[in-house]
Amino acid sequence: MTLLLRRRSEVGLIVWVAALAITGSVAVAAADAAAFDRRQIFIPVAFIALMLALHLFLAWRGVRGDQLLFPLAAGLSALGLILVQRLQPADQPLLLQQLTWMIVAAGAFAATILIPRDLTALARFKWTWAILGLVLLISPLLPVIGREINGARIWIGVSRFNFEPWEAVKILLVVFFAAYLEEFREVITHSRRIGPFPIPPVPYLLPILAMWAMAMVVVIFEKDLGAALLFLGIFLAMLYLATGEAFYTLIGLALLAVGGFAVYQLIGHVHVRIDTWLQPFSEELRFGAGYQIVQGLFALGNAGLFGAGLGNGMPDRIPIVWSDFVFNAFAEETGFAGALILLALYLLFFYRGMLIAVRAPTPFLQLLAGGLSFIVAFQTLVIVGGNARLIPLTGVTLPFVAYGGSSLVTNWMLVALLMRVSDVTARVRGTE
Amino acid sequence: MTRGIAENIRGLSVAIAIAFLVTSAGVGYWTLVASDALASDPFNPRLVAAIRDRPRGKIVDTANNVLAQSVKTQDGWTRKYSDRSLAHVVGFASFKYGASGIEAAYADSLIGQDPGDPIATWRARYLGEHEEPGSVVLGIDPKVQKVAVDALTSTGRKGAIIALNPVTGTIIASVSLPNFEPNQVADPKTEDLAWQQVNGDQNKPLIDRARQGLYAPGSTFKLVTGAAALENGINPDTKIRVDDPWQADPSWGQYYVRSSSKAHGDYTMADGYRLSENIYFAKIGLQVGGQKLAEYASRFGVGAAPRCDIAVPKGQLSNSGTLDRPTLVADTSYGQGELLVSPLQMALIAATIGRAGVMPTPHYATEVRDSSGNTIRTIAPGAAGQVVRPDTAAKIAGYLVGAVEGPGAFAFGAKISGVHVAGKTGTAENPAGPPHGWFIGFAPAENPVVAVAVIIENSGQGGVDAAPLGGRVMQAALGR
Numbered sequence: 029m030t031l032l033l034r035r036r037s038e039v040g041l042i043v044w045v046a047a048l049a050i051t052g053s054v055a056v057a058a059a060d061a062a063a064f065d066r067r068q069i070f071i072p073v074a075f076i077a078l079m080l081a082l083h084l085f086l087a088w089r090g091v092r093g094d095q096l097l098f099p100l101a102a103g104l105s106a107l108g109l110i111l112v113q114r115l116q117p118a119d120q121p122l123l124l125q126q127l128t129w130m131i132v133a134a135g136a137f138a139a140t141i142l143i144p145r146d147l148t149a150l151a152r153f154k155w156t157w158a159i160l161g162l163v164l165l166i167s168p169l170l171p172v173i174g175r176e177i178n179g180a181r182i183w184i185g186v187s188r189f190n191f192e193p194w195e196a197v198k199i200l201l202v203v204f205f206a207a208y209l210e211e212f213r214e215v216i217t218h219s220r221r222i223g224p225f226p227i228p229p230v231p232y233l234l235p236i237l238a239m240w241a242m243a244m245v246v247v248i249f250e251k252d253l254g255a256a257l258l259f260l261g262i263f264l265a266m267l268y269l270a271t272g273e274a275f276y277t278l279i280g281l282a283l284l285a286v287g288g289f290a291v292y293q294l295i296g297h298v299h300v301r302i303d304t305w306l307q308p309f310s311e312e313l314r315f316g317a318g319y320q321i322v323q324g325l326f327a328l329g330n331a332g333l334f335g336a337g338l339g340n341g342m343p344d345r346i347p348i349v350w351s352d353f354v355f356n357a358f359a360e361e362t363g364f365a366g367a368l369i370l371l372a373l374y375l376l377f378f379y380r381g382m383l384i385a386v387r388a389p390t391p392f393l394q395l396l397a398g399g400l401s402f403i404v405a406f407q408t409l410v411i412v413g414g415n416a417r418l419i420p421l422t423g424v425t426l427p428f429v430a431y432g433g434s435s436l437v438t439n440w441m442l443v444a445l446l447m448r449v450s451d452v453t454a455r456v457r458g459t460e
Numbered sequence: 461m462t463r464g465i466a467e468n469i470r471g472l473s474v475a476i477a478i479a480f481l482v483t484s485a486g487v488g489y490w491t492l493v494a495s496d497a498l499a500s501d502p503f504n505p506r507l508v509a510a511i512r513d514r515p516r517g518k519i520v521d522t523a524n525n526v527l528a529q530s531v532k533t534q535d536g537w538t539r540k541y542s543d544r545s546l547a548h549v550v551g552f553a554s555f556k557y558g559a560s561g562i563e564a565a566y567a568d569s570l571i572g573q574d575p576g577d578p579i580a581t582w583r584a585r586y587l588g589e590h591e592e593p594g595s596v597v598l599g600i601d602p603k604v605q606k607v608a609v610d611a612l613t614s615t616g617r618k619g620a621i622i623a624l625n626p627v628t629g630t631i632i633a634s635v636s637l638p639n640f641e642p643n644q645v646a647d648p649k650t651e652d653l654a655w656q657q658v659n660g661d662q663n664k665p666l667i668d669r670a671r672q673g674l675y676a677p678g679s680t681f682k683l684v685t686g687a688a689a690l691e692n693g694i695n696p697d698t699k700i701r702v703d704d705p706w707q708a709d710p711s712w713g714q715y716y717v718r719s720s721s722k723a724h725g726d727y728t729m730a731d732g733y734r735l736s737e738n739i740y741f742a743k744i745g746l747q748v749g750g751q752k753l754a755e756y757a758s759r760f761g762v763g764a765a766p767r768c769d770i771a772v773p774k775g776q777l778s779n780s781g782t783l784d785r786p787t788l789v790a791d792t793s794y795g796q797g798e799l800l801v802s803p804l805q806m807a808l809i810a811a812t813i814g815r816a817g818v819m820p821t822p823h824y825a826t827e828v829r830d831s832s833g834n835t836i837r838t839i840a841p842g843a844a845g846q847v848v849r850p851d852t853a854a855k856i857a858g859y860l861v862g863a864v865e866g867p868g869a870f871a872f873g874a875k876i877s878g879v880h881v882a883g884k885t886g887t888a889e890n891p892a893g894p895p896h897g898w899f900i901g902f903a904p905a906e907n908p909v910v911a912v913a914v915i916i917e918n919s920g921q922g923g924v925d926a927a928p929l930g931g932r933v934m935q936a937a938l939g940r
Contacts, residue, residue: 328490329498364491
């Protein structure tokens with residue numbers, strides 16, 4: 029009983045998550061009663077049991093600090109399961125796979141709570157993480173384990189299970205940047221200036237620039253536009269968090285514009301992506317490269333304020349909807365109101381993460397928590413922006429919600445890291 | 461030192477919060493603002509989803525004959541069409557290949573969400589409560605339609621006939637050959653093969669030649685040239701010398717305007733219309749000037765898409781959109797040059813002359829009804845505008861009666877006993893083979909109730925072949 033009282037707010041919120049998981053699953057099943065499979069009720073029950081187990085694990089380990097992140101991640105994951113149940117094609121058992129991945133993610137979460145015992149180990153072995161990250165990035169290009177799916181060689185796989193290594197690399201990149209920037213923050217921040225413009229202390233920036241450039245080269249080689257954009261975002265955000273120089277960000281954005289234009293001219297599939305973004309409804313594109321986004325926008329157009337109701341829309345007309353367009357599927361069936369609530373959940377997650385960052389006791393932990401929270405928010409913006417045709421569409425996933433194991437596992441590890449920063453802060457400050 | 465980072469964290473948080481706001485606004489745009497445009501896109505599968513799950517409304521003609529209805533089959537509801545000759549107008553609704561024609565243009569009405577019934581629309585869209593859909597009534601008159609189909613079919617050629625009421629703009633008959641079998645495109649069992657066949661056929665059966673076909677108008681365009689001339693100081697009774705072949709000055713080099721009858725003589729405007737004399741119209745077109753001629757063409761809707769309940773593509777005045785060379789002005793004056801016009805547009809031009817210079821707004825449907833047969837909305841768009849003065853239109857109408865009934869008139873085939881008919885034939889040169897034959901006209905000439913346009917592709921004798929077809933269709937419309 030004392031175990032249950034240790035993280036009391038959390039357990040209260042998990043009850044809501046449980047209610048969401050059950051009602052969502054039932055609503056989807058009720059909308060298509062003919063296809064109802066009695067065994068499906070097992071899925072939300074297993075999920076709830078898993079979440080309760082994780083909660084008890086946290087209480088047992090005596091993890092202190094934030095009690096909102098875990099229920100938020102659980103709620104988003106519950107939405108993910110509901111949507112995979114709603115969207116899985118008849119011939120692909122995606123829901124069972126997603127639940128399997130959820131179990132793996134829970135294991136990874138628990139492991140990250142335990143290891144390493146001391147978070148500063150992350151900072152000490154920063155070069156190890158950098159090299160591990162690069163190896164992971166290159167791994168899809170290797171024979172035997174490397175796999176190409178839908179024209180992008182960004183996967184490694186064992187039997188039926190495929191993993192996108194860059195999802196893990198984004199965390200390693202944040203760890204490395206946080207550690208490196210903490211070490212050299214003084215020199216980088218107090219650079220000389222010409223008028224209002226800082227002169228970047230190139231020798232000290234070189235290692236992180238090199239690290240980032242290598243990541244970009246590999247990612248471009250593997251034709252993964254989304255990962256490239258994410259890495260650039262992480263790089264600029266971490267630089268800003270460490271130095272507070274908006275000027276660096278502006279340079280970065282200018283480089284993005286120039287580089288983007290060059291890539292647009294040189295690389296065929298980027299060219300197609302941009303054209304598809306600019307005029308998906310044109311005669312040549314609407315049945316070709318633009319088909320997916322056009323169908324996605326049709327789904328949004330059907331949303332209205334309160335949506336068609338779970339199971340009553342037609343998001344299944346969007347190709348690969350369960351991984352690329354879950355946001356549109358959710359919006360179509362729950363309306364603009366539902367879409368806003370979903371975005372608010374991500375903003376809340378980000379806000380809690382940034383709060384943890386502000387309070388963290390050391391620059392490394394501040395940068396780490398800030399960077400990790402940024403990943404979730406930025407990745408959400410990149411995919412939702414692409415889904416709503418505000419920016420070109422890229423293949424990143426909607427964190428926690430979209431179908432896909434790599435994303436789920438790494439995002440749950442990210443949650444664990446954030447909670448550990450919060451835990452350290454609580455211990456240092458001697459508060460709950 | 462740690463305080464510095466805390467400030468940066470706040471800065472980044474504000475930036476991200478703003479980005480979330482912008483993204484939310486973007487999502488709001490698609491879900492709330494653009495949703496109507498997206499919902500009515502003919503390729504939106506939601507439009508036609510109802511064909512599988514629920515019956516769609518009926519499409520009927522003026523005699524209440526059912527042209528399209530939903531029939532329950534093993535795989536759900538399927539659309540059945542009763543008149544292949546109306547395949548282009550009624551269109552089709554396919555789960556896979558989208559919708560066309562009335563099926564697309566009135567898709568919302570056919571699923572019980574007519575804009576004239578906002579409450580039912582709101583209930584269906586937000587609460588998922590679907591009323592039994594009503595029907596869309598077309599202005600197609602089955603008797604006139606049958607005569608038009610028989611007439612065009614008898615030629616054995618590709619082409620189109622369209623007839624409309626010059627006062628209301630209601631289209632009463634429309635046929636385009638070759639056509640396609642809409643039942644096969646709509647049926648999920650045959651849709652793939654049928655679509656491949658009709659979409660790949662080089663005769664282009666999917667194109668509604670009456671509405672979407674773009675042709676050089678040939679001499680039928682002389683209605684526009686004549687109206688421009690009358691309103692710009694040309695005296696129609698002044699005789700103008702015609703000598704075949706003709707060029708304005710030696711700078712035209714090897715270029716000449718040719719008379720189809722190799723004429724030599726003095727022509728009034730009445731003679732010009734009756735004998736369809738190209739050199740006469742080239743000369744008055746040049747006197748009027750390229751700028752004025754372009755303005756009148758534009759007033760008659762050439763180069764623009766007319767407002768219509770089913771989308772009409774726009775034609776063109778010339779490749780550049782202007783008439784900036786004397787030879788182009790001369791050629792355009794008698795309907796060649798770089799002109800491209802649809803039969804529907806030419807029928808509207810004829811109607812405008814018949815109706816004292818007022819151009820009607822064309823429409824296929826006349827009414828949307830609910831499931832109990834009550835009218836939800838009548839479709840009766842107002843006139844598009846006064847295009848030329850009534851006296852100008854009256855004079856041209858008189859010349860057009862001469863072009864049908866006068867001695868040696870080309871359009872004699874359009875005569876109807878007991879009624880004065882106004883009309884004009886046209887022969888449109890085209891690079892792909894023998895010239896196309898045109899006829900446009902209206903009847904009764906003094907107070908028309910029907911205007912018609914006929915095109916026969918690669919017809920042997922040009923407009924002379926088309927005129928009798930126009931006459932038969934107008935006769936049917938007059939109930940004679």
